[in-house]
Amino acid sequence: QTVVTQEPSFSVSPGGTVTLTCGLSSGSVSSTYYPSWYQQTPGQPPRTLIYSTNTRSSGVPDRFSGSILGNKAALTITGAQADDESDYYCVLCMGSGLWVFGGGTKLTVL
Amino acid sequence: QVQLVQSGAEVQKPGASVRVSCKASGYVFTTYYIHWVRRAPGQGLEWVGLINPVGGRTNYAEKFQGRVTMTRDTSTSTVYMELSSLRSEDTAVYYCARVRDYRGGYFDYWGQGSLVTVSS
Numbered sequence: 001q002t003v004v005t006q007e008p009s010f011s012v013s014p015g016g017t018v019t020l021t022c023g024l025s026s027g028s029v030s031s032t033y034y035p036s037w038y039q040q041t042p043g044q045p046p047r048t049l050i051y052s053t054n055t056r057s058s059g060v061p062d063r064f065s066g067s068i069l070g071n072k073a074a075l076t077i078t079g080a081q082a083d084d085e086s087d088y089y090c091v092l093c094m095g096s097g098l099w100v101f102g103g104g105t106k107l108t109v110l
Numbered sequence: 111q112v113q114l115v116q117s118g119a120e121v122q123k124p125g126a127s128v129r130v131s132c133k134a135s136g137y138v139f140t141t142y143y144i145h146w147v148r149r150a151p152g153q154g155l156e157w158v159g160l161i162n163p164v165g166g167r168t169n170y171a172e173k174f175q176g177r178v179t180m181t182r183d184t185s186t187s188t189v190y191m192e193l194s195s196l197r198s199e200d201t202a203v204y205y206c207a208r209v210r211d212y213r214g215g216y217f218d219y220w221g222q223g224s225l226v227t228v229s230s
Contacts, residue, residue: 034213036216036217038217045205045222045223046155046217046220048217048218051216057216087154089155091155091157093214097169097212098171099157099160100157101155
């Protein structure tokens with residue numbers, strides 16, 4: 001069974017830079033998995049941040065960026081702000097019409 | 111404007127079934143797949159499955175195979191997700207979301223979520 005891995009939690013100082021990653025329990029993440037990233041705050045539906053590895057969704061500030069770092073997909077937040085404190089999820093398209101979410105990263109800004 | 115409007119909250123007993131609806135508007139219904147994603151209390155997002163509004167073909171996560179059924183009504187641009195043999199672990203907010211591409215797409219619009227509570 002495929003497991004998509006994310007850091008359970010991360011902390012960043014206001015104005016700082018943080019990189020969250022999205023890996024596979026077995027194998028490497030590449031652009032062929034079309035990684036996308038979502039932000040979710042309590043009581044709200046997820047918000048799309050990044051799709052197809054590094055394309056920013058409409059209206060998303062350019063301090064959010066996506067990439068492949070080594071064998072993982074990555075979401076980098078540059079100049080973190082207080083309202084970036086949220087849960088972040090990646091999802092991979094595994095082929096055959098199956099998708100798998102990572103376990104999510106709880107980001108704290110302090 | 112694109113909207114995905116879901117049905118309201120449900121409370122069901124263990125062993126029962128629940129059906130959640132997702133009505134699409136503001137775009138051509140048959141041009142986007144509809145996925146279902148859930149988030150249980152204290153847990154992360156979990157992909158449940160998808161339906162192709164053209165023809166009704168479905169793909170389900172292995173975990174839900176045999177318990178979930180997704181259908182669509184093209185006359186009303188509505189997708190339904192039915193989950194049977196409910197257990198307490200199915201208590202969650204269920205979201206529908208649209209995706210343009212079968213492979214390589216992304217969730218660009220989401221429904222508001224439907225809370226399903228499983229409790230005796």
